Amino acid sequence: MTTGIRKHGVHAAEPVTDGLDASVLDKVGNTPLVKLEALGRGLGSTIHIKLESENPGGSIKDRTALSMVRAAEKSGELKPGATIVESTSGNTGIGLALIGHLTGHPVVVVTGDTISEEKLAALHNYGARVILTDWNAPSESPENARAVAARITAETAGAWRPMQFDNPANPAAHYETTGPEIWEQTGGLVTHFVAGIGTGGTISGNGRFLKEQAARRPGGHVEVVGADPYGSAYSGGHPGEILVDGVGNSWPEPEWPKAFNRAIVDRFLRIPNDEVYTTVHRLLDEEGLALGPSSGLAVAAAIRVARAAAHGSVVVAIAPDAGTNYMSKAFNPVWLAEHGIRLAADTPAARE
Numbered sequence: 384m385t386t387g388i389r390k391h392g393v394h395a396a397e398p399v400t401d402g403l404d405a406s407v408l409d410k411v412g413n414t415p416l417v418k419l420e421a422l423g424r425g426l427g428s429t430i431h432i433k434l435e436s437e438n439p440g441g442s443i444k445d446r447t448a449l450s451m452v453r454a455a456e457k458s459g460e461l462k463p464g465a466t467i468v469e470s471t472s473g474n475t476g477i478g479l480a481l482i483g484h485l486t487g488h489p490v491v492v493v494t495g496d497t498i499s500e501e502k503l504a505a506l507h508n509y510g511a512r513v514i515l516t517d518w519n520a521p522s523e524s525p526e527n528a529r530a531v532a533a534r535i536t537a538e539t540a541g542a543w544r545p546m547q548f549d550n551p552a553n554p555a556a557h558y559e560t561t562g563p564e565i566w567e568q569t570g571g572l573v574t575h576f577v578a579g580i581g582t583g584g585t586i587s588g589n590g591r592f593l594k595e596q597a598a599r600r601p602g603g604h605v606e607v608v609g610a611d612p613y614g615s616a617y618s619g620g621h622p623g624e625i626l627v628d629g630v631g632n633s634w635p636e637p638e639w640p641k642a643f644n645r646a647i648v649d650r651f652l653r654i655p656n657d658e659v660y661t662t663v664h665r666l667l668d669e670e671g672l673a674l675g676p677s678s679g680l681a682v683a684a685a686i687r688v689a690r691a692a693a694h695g696s697v698v699v700a701i702a703p704d705a706g707t708n709y710m711s712k713a714f715n716p717v718w719l720a721e722h723g724i725r726l727a728a729d730t731p732a733a734r735e
C-alpha cells in the first residue's frame with residue numbers, strides 16, 4: 384500500500400492545495416449546486432440540489448471519511464500504515480477505501496448483504512477487504528456488523544475504527560465544508576434545508592451551520608427538514624424494512640447515533656417508497672440526473688416543502704450519491720417489482 388503514497392504524493396493530513404498542485408483528495412467537497420428547472424416548476428419557490436456524486440469516491444461520504452481520517456491522524460489515533468476498520472452500508476466504506484488506498488492504510492469494510500453489486504465492486508476496486516454480514520442482525524448477535532468490526536479491530540495490531548455514528552468529525556465535516564458552501568452558493572438566501580438521515584452527520588452539521596448564519600440577520604431563519612423513508616424510527620414510524628440505501632434507523636431514540644443532533648431538525652417528512660423511486664426516475668427523465676434513492680427521498684421531500692413554503696423560498700436538498708451505484712436496484716424493474724414499488728404512471732419507466 385505504500386506505493387499509493389509514493390505514486391500520488393498525498394497524505395490525508397496535508398493541507399488542501401489548489402490549482403496545478405491539487406491532488407485527488409483536495410477535490411473532496413466544493414460540489415455544484417444545481418437548480419431543478421422541471422421538478423421545481425410552478426411551486427412558487429425554487430429547489431436546488433447539492434450534487435455530492437461529484438466527489439472523487441462518488442458520494443457525500445468522502446467528506447466524512449476524509450474528516451475522520453484527518454482528525455485521527457492529527458490526534459495520533461491513526462498511525463502511518465495502520466489498518467482502518469469500519470462497519471458501513473457502503474459509501475463511507477468507499478470513501479475510506481479510496482483515502483486508505485492513496486495514503487497507505489489497508490481498509491477493512493464490514494457491510495450488509497443487501498449492498499448493491501456496484502458499491503461492492505467499488506470497494507474491491509479500491510483494494511478494500513470486504514466482509515458481508517446480516518445487516519439486520521441485532522446488536523447482541525456476534526453476526527452484527529458493528530460486533531464483527533469490533534472483533535477485527537481487536538485482532539488487528541494498531542487498527543483504528545472511525546465509528547462514524549459517534550465520531551464528532553462526521554458532523555464537523557459538514558459544519559466546516561458543506562454548510563459554508565451552501566451558504567455561499569445561495570448568497571445566504573437559503574430558507575429551507577432538506578436531507579435524509581443515516582448517521583445524522585449531514586443534517587446536523589449543515590443544519591447547525593446554516594441556522595447560525597441565518598440567525599445573524601434580522602428575522603433570518605433556515606428551516607431544517609429531515610426526509611425519512613417508511614420503516615424508519617427517526618420520523619416516529621414503526622420500525623420495518625427500509626428500502627432506501629444509507630438512510631433511516633430501526634432503533635428507538637435512546638440508541639440514535641451521537642452524530643445526529645435531533646434538536647437541529649425542525650420537522651420530519653415521511654416519504655412513501657413509491658414517491659421516492661418515482662422521484663428518482665423523474666430526476667433522470669426530466670432533469671437528466673441519474674441519482675441514488677436517498678436523493679429521490681430528499682428531492683421528494685423538497686418538492687413538498689417548496690409547494691407549502693412562503694412564495695420565493697429557496698429550498699436546498701442534498702443529493703448524496705449517483706444512480707450508477709443502483710442500476711441493479713432503483714433502475715431495475717425486476718428489483719422494483721420484487722419490493723412492491725410502483726412508479727407513478729406518468730414516468731416513462733412505468734409505461735414500458
Ligand code: PMP
Nearest residue numbers: 474581582583584585629677703
Ligand atoms: N444517502 C446515502 C446514499 C448514504 O450513504 C448516506 C450515509 N449513510 C446518507 C444518505 C445519510 O448521510 P448521513 O450519514 O450523514 O446522515
